Amino acid sequence: MTMEQLAEASGVSARAISDMERGHSRAPQTRTLAALADGLGLDPRQRAGLADIARQSRSQTGAGRPRLCELPRTIGDFVGRSAELEQAAALTEEGKDVVVVHGQAGLGKTAFAVKLAEDLAGRFPDGRFYLDLRGTDDDPMAVGEALVRLLRACEVSPRRIAETDEERSSQLRAVLRERRCLLVLDNAANEAQVRPLLPGDGPGMAVVTSRRVLGGLDDVRRIALDPLAPEESATLLQGIAAQAVDPAVAAEVATVGEFCGHLPLALRIAGTRLATRPAWTVAHLVARLADADRRLAVLATGDTGVAAAFALSHAQLPEEAATLFRRLAHVPGVDFAAPIAAVLTGNDLPDAVDGLEQLVDLGLLQPEGADRYRFHDLIRLYAAERLRIEEPPGTRAETARLMRDWLLATAIVAGRWFEPGYGCLPDGWSGLVPLATTEEADAWLQAEAGNWLGALRVAAAAGDDQLVVDVAESMHWFSDRMVFWAGWYEVYGMSRAAAARLPDRAQELAHLNYFAWAAMLPARRPIEGAEIAMGAYELAVRLGDKRQQGWALQYAASAWRFSRTNLDRAYQAALESLRVFGEIGDHDAYVQQFQGLGLLLMDQGRLDEAIEQFRTAIREVAARPVSPMPARGALAGAHTFMAECLVRAERWAEALAMAEAALPLVDGFANTSMTGQVHLTLARARIGLGMPAMARDHLVLALQMIDRNLPDHIGLAREQLAAIDGSA
Template identity: 60%
Template sequence: MAGSSFGQRLRGFRQSAGLTIEDLSEASGVSGRAISDMERGHSRAPQERTLAALADALKLSDGDRAGLVELARSERSESRVGRPRVGELPRGVSDFVGRARRLELLCRHALAASVGGPTLVAVVHGQPGVGKTAFAVRAAEQLREVFPDGQFYLDLRGTDPVPTPVGEALMRLLRALDVNPRRIANDEQERASQLRAILRERRCLLVLDNAADEGQVRPLLPGLGAGMVVVTSRRLLGGLEGVLRIGLAPLTSGESADLLRAIVGEASDRAAGQEVGTVAQLCGHLPLALRIAGTRLASRPGWTMGHLAERLSDADRRLANLSVGDLGVAAAFALSYAQLSNPAKAMFRRLAHVPGVDFGAPIAAVLAQVDLFDAEDQLDELVDLGLLQSEGFDRYRFHDLIRLFAADRLRGEEPAEARAGTERRMVDWLLETAIIAGRWFEPGFGAPPDDWQGLVSMATPEEAHSWLQVEADNWLAALRSAAAADQHQRVVDVAETMHWYADRMIHWAHWSEVYCLSRVAAGRLPDRRQEITHINHYAWAVSTCERRHEESVALAMEAYRFAGELGDTKEQANALHYAARAWRMGGNIEKAMGAYYRALNLADAAGNHDGYVQICVGLGQTFVELGRFDEALNEFRGVLREVDARPVAPAPAQVARMTARVAMARCLADAKSWPEALDAATRALPLAADYGPRFTGRVHLTLGQAHSALGATDKARDHLTRALKLLEDGREERGSEKIRFTSGYAAPPPCAMTLCEVEIPVRAWHRGIALHARVGVHCALHRARTISLAKAELAALDA
């Protein structure tokens, strides 16, 4: 059989063995049709694994086996000489970085492929420019030895106006698999059957790049076989079942810097320092943007990374600067934008008005002027095409560069008057909804009026609280917009409805801004009483949230003078209350005590019952800081009596009860009255739950200490562990600004503030561990028994 073709040699071996095609098929596991095509020369010589199966079934000698293998290799090599290789993988990028975990996942998936089982399919999806094709090609390179029968690539052109038709895609794949064009069926379904039959016998890897939708992909997928298919798409392709989905996100900061340096190459000396991180951030850590930015720098010898960062810092020109040759970030986004329905295009553009980082479907509905169901459908369309990122089950956000693209489309496709009207509609809705939500916590209000119909459910205080939290960035930006537009009464109304809600979110970083805006707005209105009220609110925020106690006292006393001129005893009482609070928190206990007593008398005389009980709470806290625990306990018990005896509104009553009970529990713990502390903390826990981790953590700390002292070790450990987590969750991160804290007692008791004057980073102010461990300052209300104490109690239990 010297000089014969592979097909002739195979037929000769089969006939010498006395086997029919069916016999050889059954013995080798290779289909009879595939063997017939090989013998007649209608398909190329098979790969190594198929050859081994045929040789074993034919019981070939070592020499005959080696000759057959060599002949197959020779024919495969000759078949590629002088003609283009259909389906060749594109060139991979040499500077590929990151994606290690995703690549490992895909490789593990590939190794699970087995003969006779279903062909493995992986869908790699993500937004435009995130590097899906580069990822798929890198994976194919790593899996070359796993799929010895070949790796084949096909661009499905899913972002083109007319994607690759299914029939043409099948034709190209069959040709890549060396099927004679004359043998390829005319019917699309028959072609799909041919493809499945061939791939059932081969251990191949198919990369189907840039898929348009499920309908384009489904006919190209094999049924059974030891091969694998990797599909890339901007869409999730959720209609494909039984597939591994790998979502690609932008690179990490470190990976982005590595990619920039790798692209810059010889110019790496110009890619050093902080500017690399700046450029990476301005590129949104998107591989396409990073590649373009790095290429621009590498091709311009006179530029430094600083020059590039400066160019990219102009948001209006950033997309234009992220373009080189035939690559452009905006062009990549435009391909997806063109695929949207007209309503989804309008929503995409108008979402550029959203000021916050993320948003919910109701804002989208307001911007697009559609109902909530249509808004959700359009948002799903944007997510599906990678133009929007889903955050949880009901929040959405833009990638930074896609937001710029949306703003560019908004300016280009909608006139200025229409844009202004859309933004006003969003601002009005945000502020109206914020007022409705905030009023749940205002005395005399509560549930929304019966005639209010909103896009957000406000049936309970919990729903109102949740909305105010998740949309905080957006309604705050709307408040700024209203202030800039001189909508003074609207600004005042929003801030006023937040007054009692602020007690639940006391460490939100923006209360000072809210009440600064409302103070200015109220000062421009004719009603002086509104101005006094909002000076007082601002004084509270400056001291409680910013720890600027001297400024707070000055504001409160300004409000006190104005209120005296108007004969407004109620606001005089409020002003003195805020001044007393600022003096107490600033360490001037003597002035605080006097102001509290004066405020108490004024509130009582004015019938200001809501304020009266809050002043009583402050007075009790002052006794705590003096270490006079018996007097403090009497004051807190008095608070509980007064709340029941006076017509206090629900929200102030709830705050007073919670604060008093939490403080009572801490007092009893400090006095080591453990049974009483346990009882008080048990009563305080359900009340503290509505006011965040700071209060709840203190109660669990008290419960842990009490159980430990009373011998219930397991319960103690459970409560202390919860306390530690809650207290750490409740720490405030306010930057590196310094504050000065002064305390001036002659001989303070152990749980009061120690005599000292220190400068402490504002972060540390809210981390009791830093104050307790580093400077020995120990304030019973704000820092006592915090993280360091919880750790110490846990360590004692373990010891």
């Protein structure tokens, strides 16, 4: 055989074979020898002789010493990452020569890269080399030193290694061009450190790990590691600690995983604590981790700790970014957008975005969609720890107050877009978020619900009663846009309590009614809602407030309908509510009452009477001076529920026309669940008309949109979809 023929037959590069023949490669790996034996077609006796020669060569030359850049020990209980390992292996098949594995501290990037190198051993018979670039150290490895180590690992004689970094980089690429080698470049600091170490054209490959995305590297594939799945966390804990294996403690094991944020480093430390303390139970560990202020301290053992891992990334932050990082611990919600960061630091919006992206780049913050961000739970605790250490109490309190006031002021402005008496921005208002339309106001209120609700809790705890009431009042009409949000029960529970402490009894009455609605519908506690509503009605009678009497009767009627109790009383209450609003000339409230009456009749199977109520609502909206938002709400409900009535009556063509008229009224205005109900009605009407193929897309949309609090609708949509798919 020629050298080229042997290379083709064995898979070992011609350059590597040449290096062995010339004595430059003194200790070929066992896999390389096996590949050569296969290529040469050696029998067992000849293979044994070749192995003896290799052993003698190592003994004579001292090549039995540890090789440079050997891979670290593989973790025996490695868990998960199947999809990412398959993705990386597929990239190898595609001939991609650089893969960047990135993510926050503690995700197990090094373990992943080493496991990948072991899995791919057969594809790289000329060597797999590991180099820790010490990217999180105060003094990362210099490029020149890294190049020398890699060249020596490739058995380039020290006398032949070039003098300059540029020449060494070229030399490394030349060596790798002829060899099937895998480089694991672990813990990279930045692009400038990595770029000279990467292979060029040829069969070689590099796997780079970094806490940074390394966005400046061109023509590379990136794999982002996420926390483990809950079941993977449980498997990892069970592999480390015997106490976690018992099925009876599965719930406690799951809780440990949650407290660890499903972060492999945290899970390993937690598991080690259990394994080294046989007297501990999993419940004991749960109790230790439950204290959020002590959790990071618990997640440390020996010279390893979660906080210590985060600190390495934190140390690389410039002062302004470090300030932003710790102040983001003030944010009450799960995620947030850049304007909150601007408020916390006093920067303008572009600078706030830049600061957030710096934190993302270092793995201290996670992007959430196009323009939102979130902390990993343990990094949030670390940020809070830095905040307590680095800022005095007065500064912390002032920053938190600024954020609270901004969130609540913005919430009031956004919420009032939906009130009949407002419906626009206040004169001279300017803010960090666009609120020039109802769509923009709706988007902000929904996206930041967790944050403005958190700010409202702070205001309530501080006794800022009028502010709490003002925020809740501004949400009254908007609340129909996210009607099933459980947070309304808390919002109006706080505002009811705050209003009761203020001298204005009319204000107290209004918020008692709002609380009745929140208990009845969003919280799905209709019996409680009916009791609260009737209490509000009695107070309204004592105060002589007709308008609030009408609302209390409406809420009581709806609550009785939802609880399937007192249906006759519910119908009489709804009629009385309609009469009261008509008597006082409250047109906005008057047109809403027909929807409740129609739904009560529909639930009792009195479909023709229900349809007439919905038709009356449409006529009354046209005849009365109703404000735009209440008018559209009444029309959306009347068309939606009339279409459903017509379907129940099997008046298919009428139902289809009515649902088609309802769709533009609810789309982008009502909560998505109502839009889903319209799609369900469209599907049922088309099925009734013998057009099931045209119904399928509507059913899919219905299942995506209908809230889980409407199980009957969801069940019907699934049943219809299964019937269509089963007959196809």
